[in-house]
Amino acid sequence: MTRFKPNFFFIPLFVIITASAASYFADTGKSWYKTIILPDWTPSNSIMVLAWTIIFVLTSLSILIIWNKYSTEKKFGLVIGLFVLNAILIVGWNILFFANQLMALAFFQAIILILNLILLVLLIRRFSPLAAYLLFPYSAWVIFSTVLTFNVWMLN
Numbered sequence: 001m002t003r004f005k006p007n008f009f010f011i012p013l014f015v016i017i018t019a020s021a022a023s024y025f026a027d028t029g030k031s032w033y034k035t036i037i038l039p040d041w042t043p044s045n046s047i048m049v050l051a052w053t054i055i056f057v058l059t060s061l062s063i064l065i066i067w068n069k070y071s072t073e074k075k076f077g078l079v080i081g082l083f084v085l086n087a088i089l090i091v092g093w094n095i096l097f098f099a100n101q102l103m104a105l106a107f108f109q110a111i112i113l114i115l116n117l118i119l120l121v122l123l124i125r126r127f128s129p130l131a132a133y134l135l136f137p138y139s140a141w142v143i144f145s146t147v148l149t150f151n152v153w154m155l156n
Helices: 007-028 045-070 076-099 103-127 129-133 136-155
Strands: none
Touching: 007 045, 007 076, 045 076, 045 103, 045 129, 045 136, 076 103, 103 129, 103 136
C-alpha cells in the first residue's frame, strides 16, 4: 500500500493560493488597466490566463520533484525559500501594478523576480535538470512581462 505524501496536497494548495491571491489583486485593478496605454504586442487576457495556468502547473511539478527526491540535500531549505520568495514576489507585483498602479515599482520588483528565478534555476539544476527545465517557460514569461511592464510604464 502506498503511503499518502502530504506534499502532494500542500504544494499544489500553496500554488493555488498564490495564483488566487495574484488573480485577486489583478482583478482589483481591472478597470484601471483598461484605461492605460498598452503596447500593440500586449497579449490578450485569455493568453495571459493560459500562460499563467501552464506556469503554475509546471512550477508545482518542479517543486514536487525537488521536494520528493532531494529534501535531504544541503541546499534544500534555500531552494524552498526561493520558491516561497517567488510566490511573494508574484503576488507583490500584482499588488504594486494592478492594485496600487505603481508601474515603476512593479518593474523593479519584476527585475528582482528575474534574479530570483535565475538563482532558483541554477540551484535546482544541480539536483534535477528536469525540475530546472520546467521553470524555463516561467522564466521566459517573466522576462517578457518585465519588458512589457517597462513599456507600459514608459507609455503612461
